[in-house]
Amino acid sequence: MKNDLTNASLDQWIDRHLAEEPPRSKSLVMTIFGDAIVPHGGLAWLGSLIELLAPFGVNDRLLRTSVFRLAQEGWLVSQRDGRRSHYTITPEAAQRFARAFRRVYAAPHVHWHGSWTFVLGTNGLSAAERTTLRKELLWEGYSVVAPGIAGHPAGDAEALDDLLGRLDMRGKVYVVQAAQLPGVQGKPLADLIAEGWDLREVAGGYERFIERFAPVRSLLGGEVSPRQAFIVRTLLIHAYRRVQLHDPQLPVELLPEPWPGAAAYELARELYLLTYAAAEEYVVAALRREAPDVAGAGAAFFERFGGLH
Structure with a gap:
């Protein structure tokens, strides 16, 4: 019963x-x-x-x-x-x-090692390419942290490379990893979270x-x-x-x-x-x-x- x-x-x-x-x-x-x-x-x-x-x-x-x-x-x-x-x-x-x-x-146990992945240098892309790249990066969890710059504090390199390959954009944008510069009293990179998402x-x-x-x-x-x-x-x-x-x-x-x-x-x-x-x-x-x-x-x-x- x-x-x-x-x-x-x-x-x-x-x-x-x-x-x-x-x-x-x-x-x-x-x-x-x-x-x-x-x-x-x-x-x-x-x-x-x-x-x-x-x-x-x-x-x-x-x-x-x-x-x-x-x-x-x-x-x-x-x-x-x-x-x-x-x-x-x-x-x-x-x-x-x-x-x-x-x-x-x-x-959901991704940990932060203090650095960010940034995708920049999109000025050389066409307007359609910039729009497509921005849309795909947002889908991957990136945020547009400044004009022409998308960033993520735990970027997946394999997923990002696959994304650029699918869009035929390998070699067309800069992909860099950046960390706080020691000895310089800049704004903490962690603050980008509140600004970006x-x-x-x-x-x-x-x-x-x-x-x-x-x-x-x-x-x-x-x-x-x-x-x-x-x-x-x-x-x-x-x-x-x-x-x-x-x-x-x-x-x-x-x-x-x-x-x-x-x-x-x-x-x-x-x-x-x-x-x-x-x-x-x-x-x-x-x-x-x-x-x-x-x-x-x-x-x-x-x-x-x-x-x-």
Whole structure:
């Protein structure tokens, strides 16, 4: 009886969440690819995608439109085999895709070593190139700290080099690392945080995530079906990803205290641990209905959130 009540309550929470915050289908396809399909080889037949998206109210027509647009944008590539078609992430998008999802599952423990990464010397670029570079740097968490200068206190060199490569801008801008000059009483570099980022929106996003998903803890105490576990895990990662990928990933020493991102990560980790195994049953069953030889999740899957036990 207790399990029946738990399942009914969990179904009510799922229905309420989907009614109040229905996920956009195209974004949801990306979440399911990254969280559920990539660990099993990254390929999904259309029939399996239809089955995986159906619990979220995404019908056949809407799914076809979403994957078509993602293919147009260079994220997915499709192949046909007779009347059937399957989708995979394009080689060009795979590295960027993998980096974004690794970030989702990683603990927010970036530390500051006292230096900044600056991208400058954009005067030689065309107006269109400057606009594109600025947009991409902002997406990577950089801030425009002065005209023509973008900076970050914990810049990821690999991600920045990949960004410049994608934009064909290697060798066109200066990329430098700078630290406070000893013996000179300048303004502390740490003060650039307040000038460069307004963290209130990001903090608010984390707080709303916690408010929305904290009640799920008690609803996962009993037996949960694979379908329910898959829905909760997907909604969890979809919501967390949306907030976390807008987080500039500043070093913990430069964040306000208490920072809700830390609590949001712990909640996401806890709920993922409670749902991942049962959810995998649902994912594997859906994928193998169209491709019986689909492999189990790879080793990298079990490294998520510091290790799945």
